[in-house]
Amino acid sequence: MLALLGVLVVVVGFATKRNPLLVVGVAGIVTGLFGGLSPRAVLADFGTGFAASRSVTIFVITLPVIGLLERYGLREQARALVTRFAALTTGRFLALYLILRQLTAAVGLVSLGGPAQAVRPMVAPMAEGAAERRYGALPERTRERIRSFAASADNVGLFFGEDCFLAVGSILLITGFVNTTYKTHLEPLDLALWAIPTAACACLIHGARLLRLDRTLERELAAAEGALPRADVEEAAT
Amino acid sequence: MIQAEWFYWLVGAVFLAMAGQMAMDRSNPRRFGTAAFWGLVGAAFVYSTWVADKTAPAEPLGAAVLVMVCLAGFGFTGRGTVPAAPAERRAASAARLGNRLFVPALTIPAVAMVCAVVVKGWHIGRRPVLQAGSETILGLGIGTVVALVVAMLVVRERRPAAPLQAGRGLLETMGYVMLLPQLLATLGTIFQAAGVGDSVGKLTEHVLPHGQTYVAVVVYCAGMAVFTVVMGNGFAAFPVLTAAVGWPLLIQQAHGRPAVVLAAGMLAGFCGTLCTPMAANFNLVPATLLELKDQYGPIKAQIPTAVALLACNIVIISVFAF
Secondary structure (H helix, E strand, O other), rough: HHHHHHHHHHHHHHOOOOOHHHHHHHHHHHHHOOOOOOOHHHHHHHHHHHOHHHHHHHHHHHHHHHHHHOOHHHHHHHHHHOOOOOOHHHHHHHHHHHHHHHHOOOOOOOOHHHHHHHHHHHHHHHHHHHHHHHHOOHHHEEEHHHHHHHHHHHHHHHHHHHOOOOOHHHHHHHHHHHHHOOOOOHHHHHHHHOOHHHHHHHHHHHHHHHHHHHHHHHHHHHHHOOOOOOOOHHHHHO | EEEHHHHHOOOHHHHHHHHHHHHOOOOOOOOOHHHHHHHHHHHHHHHHHHHHHOOOOOOHHHHHHHHHHHHHOOOOOOOOOOOOOOOHHHHHHHHHHHHHHHHHHHHHHHHHHHHHHHHHEHHHHHOEEEHHHEEEEEEEHHHHHHHHHHHHHHHHHOOOOOHHHHHHHHHHHHHHHHHHHHHHHHHHHHHHOHHHHHHHHHHHHHHHHOHHHHHHHHHHHHHHHHHHHHOOOOOHHHHHHHHHHHHHHHHEEEEEEHHHHHHHHHHHHHHOOOOOOOOOHHHHHHHHHOOOOOOHHHHHHHEEEEHHHHHHHHHHHHHHHH
């Protein structure tokens, strides 16, 4: 039971906004030592854990490409492109991205999106561009809101799309755990099929919330429309 | 043929090269601390190869991780001012290059897709071209290398240091938060080794009333979500709650259909992932990448959807499993 102290460290650390790396380090040491591991074993666990989880950090490899393209105006072009489609509002665009993200993840193409490769360089600027065409320069708060929703569309689409695919980690974890622990024969296909109802709910619920974002923007920005001249858009956008 | 470890060495080399640039960047008041942090990350990426196949001791790597934690945790890292291209020049370049700018960006997923679907089946002799089981991450690596070449051609950039500088700028903008997901995964390993899962399982068994199927459904789903919020990962919550509630009560006692219970249960955990800073790669990294002032912006945008979907999962199990 003493090992749970580490969980407490994490909760309190995040709640009081301590430096997250320190929180994780301290929590690991506390958990290990109170959980009955020797200091040497804790050190070894930090090492093996780091080595085994390198795949979470590999998206760094895309940064040079994305950074170079951004220097040559990728985000500006993303904004400019979306303003050509008059019917594409921020909410509709993000709902469309949500559906695309879900469908591609459901056939196993999880690396098509992602915050570094897609949301920062393309999706967020396009969502902002759609709002800028309508309302001119955006206040800081609105810009933050649109970017947050762009990130949310990527996450929701990924989480509730990928489980409809057979060979994804979570499905394999379920069958692996259950079949070895309880000696049954659970088929991945069955699990993937039963992920579809939740996926449909996710699409409807988050899609509806994204579409409603348009009305929120309308309400917030209609008053401010024309208050800032169009020429400021580029500057505010940086 | 092509090993996943080669790709990790490439990532490590990129970190080391960027650390070299950081050490020489006089505009960064803490340039040596920053360079030491990312240099250590790069070296650890390479050294991990031998820890992973158990031919080198893991303790030095663990010590290096704790040094990284201290460097970032006690404020020894900072950021320089990588000269950004001025807004007018970016706009002019966007106007000149137009939609060609999207080609390299889309090359990454396109090549990754081809690798995961087509190249996966290729063999030379009897050995697969891409290491089995690592096709997706190798696809990402190969896609990025191809995209870099395409990008240099599209924007007519000849200096190989230019993309590295631009990437380093992004890395410094995001800062040490970038490494948080990996450290949280490491923490998960320690939680597992120290038996945190078993303790939580015992706790749930204590508080749960017997014989009430629908209460058990709620406890299973809500437990998955809450435990995922704490651990940052539905994968860690799943074995614990399935062993404590899902299997004994919902499947054995109430004869629920395993596929429905377990699939929806896992997805209930994902609702927790949408709400927690512990899932840093999904929630905090995007906030820094998008340069949000409110670190919790994406989480706030996701919470209503997560709560509604948790309710959906409870309903789905209640209706379809029994």
